[in-house]
Amino acid sequence: xxxQRASTSPEIRTVWRAFAEGDADYTDEASEHWGLSFIRRAxxxxxxxxxxxxxxxxxxxxxxxxxxxxxxxxxxxxxxxVDKALLRGAIAELPVADGEVTIGGRRYPIPGWEELERFVxxxxxxxxxxxxxxxxxxxxxxxxxxxxxSWQRRFSSVTGLRRxxxxxxxxxxxxxxxxxxxxxxxxVAIAVGYADQAHLTRELRRIRxxxxxxxxxxxxV
Numbered sequence: 001x002x003x004q005r006a007s008t009s010p011e012i013r014t015v016w017r018a019f020a021e022g023d024a025d026y027t028d029e030a031s032e033h034w035g036l037s038f039i040r041r042a043x044x045x046x047x048x049x050x051x052x053x054x055x056x057x058x059x060x061x062x063x064x065x066x067x068x069x070x071x072x073x074x075x076x077x078x079x080x081x082v083d084k085a086l087l088r089g090a091i092a093e094l095p096v097a098d099g100e101v102t103i104g105g106r107r108y109p110i111p112g113w114e115e116l117e118r119f120v121x122x123x124x125x126x127x128x129x130x131x132x133x134x135x136x137x138x139x140x141x142x143x144x145x146x147x148x149x150s151w152q153r154r155f156s157s158v159t160g161l162r163r164x165x166x167x168x169x170x171x172x173x174x175x176x177x178x179x180x181x182x183x184x185x186x187x188v189a190i191a192v193g194y195a196d197q198a199h200l201t202r203e204l205r206r207i208r209x210x211x212x213x214x215x216x217x218x219x220x221v
Contacts, residue, residue, distance in 0.1 A: 009117050011077045011124055011131055017069035017113045020062040027057035027209025032159055032166045034077065034084065036120075037070030038101075038110055046110055048094040048101040050079070052087025053160040055168065057209035069113045071120060075159050075166065076136040079129055080104050084160030104128035132158045139166075172207045175200060180219045185212040 004016040013033050028051075035051035042065030051058070053075075062068075078084065081104060095102040101110050106128060111119035123129040134145070135158045143151055155163045171192050178188045189200040197212075204210055 007071070007117055009120060010136070011074050011120055011129065012117060013072040013074055015071050015113075015116050017067070018062075019068070020064055020066045022064045024062045026060055026062070028060045029208040030054045030056050030058070030169055030172075030206075031072065032075045032161050032169055034073040034079075034087075035070060036073060037068060040067040042066055046096050046099065048096050048110065049091050050082070050087065050094055051091045052089060053084055054089040055161065055165050056089065056206050058089070058091070069116065071116050073120070073129075074131070074136070075139055076132045077124075077129055078132065078158060079123075080127060084158070085156065088160050135159065168203070169207065172203055175204060175212075176208065176210075176215060179212055179215040182216065182219055185216075188212070 001019040001021065002016070003018070004014050007013065007015050032053045034053065035049075037049050037051065039047040039049070041047065042063065049070075096110070097107075099110055100107045102108075103123065106126070108119070108122070120129065124131065132154075135154060137143075138151060138155070146154065152163065155161070155166075159166065171194075175188050175192045175194070178191060179185065183191070185197050185200060189195075189197045192200070194200040194203065201211055204212060204215070
């Protein structure tokens, strides 16, 4: 079972939850967004994880009876004292004890699915999470005020990725949307700016763990 919704919070891209009805291995798509998630194991124990930004899909193992819920944070959001670049392509387990998670040196009750947005708002208001307004603006296409080199340094520092890497991820999402609308792969490659259909296939396999054929097949279900 999987459920996802967009958020009205400027610090959150999506809110999601899932339940594993059986053991399953899958690839979580690459993303410039940090992921903050919580897991309730089949034995009722709790786990909290922080997933770093990445430009390649990440293998994930789901186990029967486990519940998952979390948020995908906006790319301009940071946790104070945590270097995104060091978490690039990796998942770090956060300390959990007595139903509380430690983030930024502070302990918080682990939020439920309905409490996630309030939880993130609290972290922002208390300065544990920080939103960089300049990077948010630049991600929307407004990069006035700084030199190209300064923006490059700022992007890497705040997002953990280079601007060109973020553009690759955005292009792969565009390609996925078109394929989901049943646009032929050859046309998608041209529309999105890939060199050819083979380039499209390589990028989607690397970034999303899927091929155009698989995406097209899923769109008919």
